[in-house]
Amino acid sequence: DQQVKQNSPSLSVQEGRISILNCDYTNSMFDYFLWYKKYPAEGPTFLISISSIKDKNEDGRFTVFLNKSAKHLSLHIVPSQPGDSAVYFCAASDLGGFKTIFGAGTRLFVKA
Amino acid sequence: NAGVTQTPKFQVLKTGQSMTLQCAQDMNHNSMYWYRQDPGMGLRLIYYSASEGTTDKGEVPNGYNVSRLNKREFSLRLESAAPSQTSVYFCASRSSPEETQYFGPGTRLLVL
Numbered sequence: 001d002q003q004v005k006q007n008s009p010s011l012s013v014q015e016g017r018i019s020i021l022n023c024d025y026t027n028s029m030f031d032y033f034l035w036y037k038k039y040p041a042e043g044p045t046f047l048i049s050i051s052s053i054k055d056k057n058e059d060g061r062f063t064v065f066l067n068k069s070a071k072h073l074s075l076h077i078v079p080s081q082p083g084d085s086a087v088y089f090c091a092a093s094d095l096g097g098f099k100t101i102f103g104a105g106t107r108l109f110v111k112a
Numbered sequence: 113n114a115g116v117t118q119t120p121k122f123q124v125l126k127t128g129q130s131m132t133l134q135c136a137q138d139m140n141h142n143s144m145y146w147y148r149q150d151p152g153m154g155l156r157l158i159y160y161s162a163s164e165g166t167t168d169k170g171e172v173p174n175g176y177n178v179s180r181l182n183k184r185e186f187s188l189r190l191e192s193a194a195p196s197q198t199s200v201y202f203c204a205s206r207s208s209p210e211e212t213q214y215f216g217p218g219t220r221l222l223v224l
Contacts, residue, residue: 100213104154
């Protein structure tokens with residue numbers, strides 16, 4: 001039973017347009033959410049996070065939105081660049097807990 | 113700073129063979145983690161060590177053992193490898209649960 005779901009295995013976007021990656025979770029105990037980015041043959045790297053007391057967090061071109069009632073979060077990348085092409089993992093944990101649960105990932109292709 | 117290092121980068125085993133995956137971090141982090149990544153499954157936690165001297169099971173611990181040798185090093189052992197353990201293994205570390213995890217580059221393991 002996947003507690004964190006990324007239902008889109010892949011997404012293709014034109015350079016300069018917005019990329020929207022979605023994530024759903026089932027465990028109400030999660031109160032901290034993260035996005036990681038992974039290039040081939042490398043480990044994941046942290047991108048952006050949000051705690052459950054917020055509904056939005058921005059960092060440059062990246063914004064994460066959290067809808068707690070729907071148990072849904074999304075990552076917006078504006079404008080998308082070819083270098084953003086990677087696999088993006090959504091992850092969730094209870095803040096202060098040691099276990100982080102990851103989604104299956106969404107592969108983003110940004111076309112030049 | 114090398115960050116999180118993993119050895120080997122790639123390994124082929126025959127069913128029933130044993131091996132140890134090594135992980136070391138130079139960031140003075142307290143907690144360390146072992147994950148496996150499989151297609152369509154995302155990253156799944158095998159074992160973690162909240163601090164030096166402690167280890168705990170994650171989501172998929174069967175078939176694995178771990179040792180937190182000291183604060184820097186956390187090894188993962190497969191006593192009798194099975195084809196189902198073919199995967200990419202990532203080690204990660206962080207200073208506290210409130211911080212994000214830093215990942216190593218991964219070990220690709222093929223069990224024939």
